[in-house]
Amino acid sequence: MELTCKATEMAILLHVLPPTSIVVFSKSSSTQSISRSLDLTRRVRCRISDSSSEVKSEEVASKLEYNGGILDDFFMNSFRNKLVEEVGYDSEKPGYVGLMELVKLLLLKGRTRSETNDAAVRILKSLFPPLILELYKLLIAPIAQGKLAALMVARVTVLTCQWLIGPCKVNVIDLPNGESWDSGVFVEKCKYLEESKCVGVCINTCKLPTQTFFKDYMGVPLLMEPNFKDYSCQFKFGVAPPEDDGIVNEPCLETCSIAGRRKSNSGECPMS
Structure with missing residues (x-):
């Protein structure tokens, strides 16, 4: 040389x-x-x-990296406060690390998948001002067979949720009826999944509750398709999840940090 x-x-x-x-x-x-x-x-x-x-x-x-601003800090603090109310405990760790500790506690606290799902839906619902959800479902969701509502929530997700899930963008998705809408949101590498390193956290505190929340409280069907190999995730607003969604039965990741604790305590996998 x-x-x-x-x-x-x-x-x-x-x-x-x-x-x-x-x-x-x-x-x-x-x-x-x-x-x-x-x-x-x-x-x-x-x-x-x-x-x-x-x-x-x-x-x-x-x-x-996504560099958040003042609004992102506000969203994170609001979400964290609601988590604290639900689990009855606040982590001593600051920022996103402390937030993920609370999310894992939420999963460990729930005895069943249904209990965890209900708790997560309550948190999501509590983040919105009164009547906003009802008015959106009543006035916006029915327009153009739900297309307007789906397009709107996709853009709001990109604007307000990157602090939680990482950099993402609106993309075009195919609907079961053959139409194509730009009501998708693609997350290149989900921060929520990458930090938790847990399929149970992803499925039970994010995917299932979020799908339930948008359908039941905003009138917008949503299918979320996380990829546990590269940590990407595809949101499909306007597409209803299948009745038999095989992804909810994915096995634990080798890097899962709480599977061992849950099994040793109750003999159950966090996915149950």
């Missing part, structure tokens, strides 16, 4: 300096000039290389 670097530097000097200039130099002055030139070239090249690496690192970081 060192020999290649020196050879490249010498080639640059030979290209810049005319051959006659090298011939007329004395031995000592030539050596000193070339040494100074090599030094300068090396410093310049290193600075360019370092600068380029920093730019690339910053670009990658900006693509992977």
Whole structure:
């Protein structure tokens, strides 16, 4: 590597300096000039290389992380307060880490999937002002066979939920009747699933309750399709979940942090 670097530097000097200039130099002055030139070239090249690496690192970081604002902090604090009311305990850990600890406690507290689902739906419902949900279901949901309502909630999800699920975008989905609506939301890598590393947390505190909430309280069918291999998730507003949704029977992830605790306490899997 060192020999290649020196050879490249010498080639640059030979290209810049005319051959006659090298011939007329004395031995000592030539050596000193070339040494100074090599030094300068090396410093310049290193600075360019370092600068380029920093730019690339910053670009990658900006693509992977969602930088929330004041509203995101408000949404997180509101959600956390409702979780505290439901589980009767607040984590000492700050931010998203503390939030996920409360979510896991919500799952562990529920004796059955139905109890956990009901608790999560209560939390979602409590986040909305009175009458808003009723008015949306009564006035907006019926318009254009539900298309307007589905398009609206997809965009609101992208605007208000990235602090919870990570970067996401609206996309086009296919409906069972053959139509295509831009009422989907694609989450490239769900932060909720990635941080919890638990199928039970995803299914019982997110997928099932969220589907129930939108259908029962906003009049919008929703199918959520989490991918437990790459942690992506596809929201399909306007599409009803199948009666036999096989994804709810997915086995625990190897990285699950609470499966062992739940099994040792009651002999049950968190998925039950």
